Structure formats: C-alpha cells, structure tokens
Amino acid sequence: MLIMPMPHACPHCGRTNMIDATVSGNTYASDLWTDGKIHGGMAPDFDPPWCCAWCDRSFRQTAAVRLSSLPAEPEDARTASPATAEDLESELEHAAELPPGEEKYLRIRLWWMDNDLLRERESIGCSIGACVLALAGLAFAVRYGSWVWIVIAAVISLGLLASALGDSRDAWQSRAFRRALGGSDGPHAARLQALLPLLDPEEEGERLLRAEALRALGRFEEVDAMLAAPVSEDATRWRDTILAAAREGDRTVRVVPRPPIEPDRGRKS
Numbered sequence: 001m002l003i004m005p006m007p008h009a010c011p012h013c014g015r016t017n018m019i020d021a022t023v024s025g026n027t028y029a030s031d032l033w034t035d036g037k038i039h040g041g042m043a044p045d046f047d048p049p050w051c052c053a054w055c056d057r058s059f060r061q062t063a064a065v066r067l068s069s070l071p072a073e074p075e076d077a078r079t080a081s082p083a084t085a086e087d088l089e090s091e092l093e094h095a096a097e098l099p100p101g102e103e104k105y106l107r108i109r110l111w112w113m114d115n116d117l118l119r120e121r122e123s124i125g126c127s128i129g130a131c132v133l134a135l136a137g138l139a140f141a142v143r144y145g146s147w148v149w150i151v152i153a154a155v156i157s158l159g160l161l162a163s164a165l166g167d168s169r170d171a172w173q174s175r176a177f178r179r180a181l182g183g184s185d186g187p188h189a190a191r192l193q194a195l196l197p198l199l200d201p202e203e204e205g206e207r208l209l210r211a212e213a214l215r216a217l218g219r220f221e222e223v224d225a226m227l228a229a230p231v232s233e234d235a236t237r238w239r240d241t242i243l244a245a246a247r248e249g250d251r252t253v254r255v256v257p258r259p260p261i262e263p264d265r266g267r268k269s
C-alpha cells in the first residue's frame with residue numbers, strides 16, 4: 001500500500017490541507033465484514049474522512065479537490081488529521097446543508113468506527129505474558145548482567161508494557177461497546193436508527209447494509225424479510241453470513257468467509 005502526503009482544498013473553507021492519501025493498494029489478505037467494511041491486510045481506504053486543520057470541519061477525501069501544487073507560503077498548508085467519531089458527530093449537525101449522500105457516508109463511517117472496537121484483536125493476554133517475561137529478563141540482567149543488557153532489557157520491557165496498556169484500553173472499549181449494544185437507547189443504537197432510512201432497499205449493497213443494521217439493532221425477524229429476494233452470486237456469502245448470525249440472535253459484526261481458492265484452470269500441465 002502506497003501512501004503519500006498530497007495537498008487538498010477543504011470543501012468547506014477552501015484552505016490547503018496536506019492529506020496522507022492512499023495512492024495504491026490491494027485487498028490481498030483483507031476481510032469483508034458484514035457491515036460492508038473491507039479491513040485488514042493491505043486493504044486501502046481511498047475515501048477516509050478527514051478533519052480540516054483550519055476550520056475543524058470534517059470532509060471525505062473524494063469531496064476535497066486535489067491541488068496540483070503547494071501554496072507559495074509554506075505556512076498556508078497545514079496537515080489534516082483523521083476525523084474521529086466526535087468530528088463526524090459534529091459534522092452531522094450541518095447535515096441539512098451537506099451535498100446528497102454525505103449524511104449517509106458520515107453515518108456509515110460512524111458505524112464502522114463503532115464496530116472497529118470489535119474488529120481489533122483482544123491480544124491483552126499475550127501482551128501481558130510477554131511483558132512479564134521481559135520484566136523477568138530485566139530482573140535477571142540487573143542481578144547478573146552488564147549495564148548494556150540492563151538497558152536493552154529495560155527498553156524491551158517498556159515497549160511491551162506500553163503495548164499491554166494499549167491492548168487493555170482496546171479490550172475495555174470493546175467490552176463497553178458490547179454492553180452498549182445491549183441497550184436500545186444507547187448512542188450506537190441511535191446512530192443505527194438514524195442510518196436506516198438513508199439506506200435504499202432497492203440497491204443490493206445498501207439492502208445488505210440495511211439488513212445488517214437491523215441485525216445490529218436486534219430486529220432479527222426483519223432481517224429475513226429484508227433478505228428474502230435473491231442476491232447476486234458475489235453477494236451470496238455476505239447475505240448468508242448476516243442471515244446465519246440473525247438466526248443465532250447475534251448482533252455483533254462478523255467476518256464474511258472467503259470463497260474457496262479455485263484451482264488454476266488456465267495452467268498447462
């Protein structure tokens with residue numbers, strides 16, 4: 001995946017933002033999730049949301065005009081930051097004045113950000129185990145080793161400790177999100193309720209997203225009805241994964257199983 005900083009004009013204020021734009025990538029080793037996000041591996045995100053460094057408004061990358069050159073004065077270009085859930089919520093306050101489709105984009109991205117908490121691996125056990133081993137190594141180095149080994153062991157221990165703390169924060173957020181899923185009046189449910197009417201059931205991809213949003217809200221009986229019509233061959237696994245999860249009464253996002261690898265029929269023996 002190739003990412004390069006490129007100048008873009010903010011669609012709200014017109015000022016120059018440097019954006020780390022994805023210019024190439026592939027979906028090898030990535031997963032399709034039931035909420036429509038392709039995640040992991042080298043999967044590029046060609047249209048992420050950014051927060052303008054000048055006016056603090058959020059915008060999708062494809063809505064910003066890519067500039068062919070930098071401003072004459074270096075201080076006239078600032079670096080945009082990736083938009084957070086709070087940035088997108090704040091942008092939704094301007095929903096009435098946004099171009100068509102923009103509110104849907106913002107709400108789908110918010111949904112994905114919520115689900116990202118469940119997509120991250122909870123490797124807290126491994127991190128804490130590695131941290132304990134590193135601290136034991138540090139204690140051994142202090143007792144028997146030279147200063148060089150003590151410094152090396154200390155650096156490794158601190159790195160692993162930071163990783164374990166990060167993993168514990170992710171695990172805590174995931175648990176908090178799962179608890180919030182249980183409530184019908186929580187912020188995640190409210191976001192999904194607002195997204196539902198924006199998804200067109202006549203369009204296959206959006207119909208699947210609508211069924212998935214209904215499943216995430218626990219409205220399982222509506223999922224079957226939403227997915228009763230046939231879908232294209234490419235969408236079959238996606239639909240079947242949503243249906244299976246709904247019948248199990250599961251509301252959390254899932255990975256759509258990859259198709260089996262076909263033998264290379266074009267290869268000569």
Ligand SMILES: [Zn+2]
Nearest residue numbers: 010013052055
């Ligand atoms: Zn701006």
